[in-house]
Amino acid sequence: MRWYCAMLLSAGVTSLWAQGTVTLHGFWARPAGKAIPSAAYGVIHNRGTRADTLLEAASPQARRVELHETVRDTAGRMRMQKLERLVVPAGDSVVLRPGGLHLMLYELQQALRPGDTLQLRLRFAQAGWQQVQCPVGPPPRLRRQPPEMPHEHRH
Amino acid sequence: MARARHKWGLLGGSAVLVASSLVGCHEGEPVREQYPLWTQQGTAVEFPQDFRGRVVLVAFFYVQCPDICPMIAERMRQIWEALPDTAGVQAVMISFDPRRDTPERLRDFAQAHGLPEPGFVLASGRPEVVDQLVERFGVVVQKTPSEFTAGGEAYFFAHSDVLFLLDSQGRIRKRYSGTDAPIAEVVRDVEQLRQER
Ligand SMILES: [Cu+2]
Numbered sequence: 001m002r003w004y005c006a007m008l009l010s011a012g013v014t015s016l017w018a019q020g021t022v023t024l025h026g027f028w029a030r031p032a033g034k035a036i037p038s039a040a041y042g043v044i045h046n047r048g049t050r051a052d053t054l055l056e057a058a059s060p061q062a063r064r065v066e067l068h069e070t071v072r073d074t075a076g077r078m079r080m081q082k083l084e085r086l087v088v089p090a091g092d093s094v095v096l097r098p099g100g101l102h103l104m105l106y107e108l109q110q111a112l113r114p115g116d117t118l119q120l121r122l123r124f125a126q127a128g129w130q131q132v133q134c135p136v137g138p139p140p141r142l143r144r145q146p147p148e149m150p151h152e153h154r155h
Numbered sequence: 156m157a158r159a160r161h162k163w164g165l166l167g168g169s170a171v172l173v174a175s176s177l178v179g180c181h182e183g184e185p186v187r188e189q190y191p192l193w194t195q196q197g198t199a200v201e202f203p204q205d206f207r208g209r210v211v212l213v214a215f216f217y218v219q220c221p222d223i224c225p226m227i228a229e230r231m232r233q234i235w236e237a238l239p240d241t242a243g244v245q246a247v248m249i250s251f252d253p254r255r256d257t258p259e260r261l262r263d264f265a266q267a268h269g270l271p272e273p274g275f276v277l278a279s280g281r282p283e284v285v286d287q288l289v290e291r292f293g294v295v296v297q298k299t300p301s302e303f304t305a306g307g308e309a310y311f312f313a314h315s316d317v318l319f320l321l322d323s324q325g326r327i328r329k330r331y332s333g334t335d336a337p338i339a340e341v342v343r344d345v346e347q348l349r350q351e352r
Contacts, residue, residue, distance in 0.1 A: 030225055031267040033260070039221040070222050074232035077295050078223045098226045099334055114267075125324075138269070142229055 021048030022127035028042060029118040029134040034111045038062075039102040040120055040134050043095050046088040053125040054086040060119055063107035080104070083150065088124075112136045144147055165167050177320075177344055178330050185325040190288045192249065192280040195261035200278060202247070202288070203325040205302040209245045210348040212341075215294045217252035217312055218264045227316065227333035228268040231275070234311045234341050241274055243323075243349055249314065250279040251289050292319060294329070320344055323352045 006144040027042030038155040046052050068080045078099075087100070088094045096102050103120065112118060137143060190202045203211065214231060216224035223271050231246055238244060248270075250256040256264075261277035264270075270277070279285060294315045301309040318336045320329040329344055331337070 030221065032221070033263050033267070036219055036223045036260075036263075068222075073313065075295055076315060077297060077313040078316050079297075079299060080222065080311060101324055102222055104221055138229065142233070 001020050007124050022046050022052050022124050022130055024122065024130055024132040026121065026140065027132045027134040028140060029105070029112060030121075031114050031116075031136055031138075032105075032108060032112050035107075036111075038105040038108060038112050038118070038136075039068075039098075040065075040105065040118060041096045041102055042132065042134070043093050044086075044088050044122070045093040046090055048126065050126060051090050052088050052127055054088065054122055055125055056123045057103050058121050058123075059105060061109050063104040063109075063114075064105075065120070066104045066106070067100050067101070068104045079119065093106075113139070136146055156351070177347060186321070186327065187325075188287070188290060190280060190291075192278040193258060193329060194286070195258050195265055195272075195277040197258040200276070202209065202249070202278065206245050206247065207325055208323050208352070210230060210323060210345050211325075212244070212246045212345070212352070213292070213319040213321060214248050214317070215251055215289060215292070215296070215314065216248050217250050217314075218256045218260045219252065220312070220314075223314070223316060225268060227318065228264070228270060228333055230336055230338075232268065232270055234336065234338050234345075235271065235274055237338050237342050238345060239342075240349070243352060244274070244345055246270070246275045247276065248277045249285070249288065250277070251314070252287050253279040253282050253285050253295075292316050292317075292320050319350065322348045333338060 007145060023045045027040060029040040030038050032038035036088040054067065057067065059065055065104050067083045067086055069083055070078055070080050071080055086094060105121065115138040117135040118136055120134055121129050123129050165336065186203050189204050192200050192202050194200055214227050216227055228248065235241065235246055237323060250261065256279050261279065264276060265277050294317060297313045298313050299313050301311060316333045318331045318333040319327055322328050328348060331341060
């Protein structure tokens, strides 16, 4: 299965989504202009007793989604490499986070602005298609708390 | 320069790259060459001359970087917000992708990552100028074509992950990992260089 076929296929398989043992947590995506690639991150948890494998990903908002890993090469450069699959061991989690594993989104239909939501689908060998909503914004740990409502006391 | 590159090649982490104290004045020669750049406002600047008199945090990046450069920007913003006083301090992010990173795209990037103006200047310049500047700072940049998209826009860069601290004389006084710079340490170093002015 090729990553870039995902768009074509995902349309027809909605009804086949399995009640998987894979769950997706804390997904979010980076803001990006229309011509700029974005990246999505989150935690994939497999509470099953068998390993599962992420095989492809798709989004209605991007032409192509690929699984990448950022690595430091021997010259000290940071570079991205593409992965064809990602094994999620039984009873374990895999974390996609900045500077490591991420889902790269190419050719966005529209710019992603903070506050937008990115729809993402991931296909697993066992669990089938899983859907997740990714709020767009800075990494969750850097998000500013919404300003507190001013308390106005009028007497 | 060759020395800097060598250092980067051998060591991966952040804190281990340099001794924890600031490099003495005798070690860092001022960057005397002038590099004409443009900013996110489309304004012409001479780097580093136009920032003399200020303590300058400098990083190299490109807008289309989906993973590492946003982390560098976030880290610089965190440092900026942790500074007790930003008077006499400047953050400069220089794009090594001038063909795509127009002032408008630089502005977009600044906005997307909440980089405050005028504290943050995002800049780029003519390709040959940027190449020389990158070389002068010992930053390693390598264009890597994307395996997918046809058409001219599809390339990424493998690049160093580094943040520089320049004193008010334009001397490179310290290097940190860009994505991972220890915030408290950078804040302390900036304060120390501010006192030296
Ligand atoms: Cu990537």
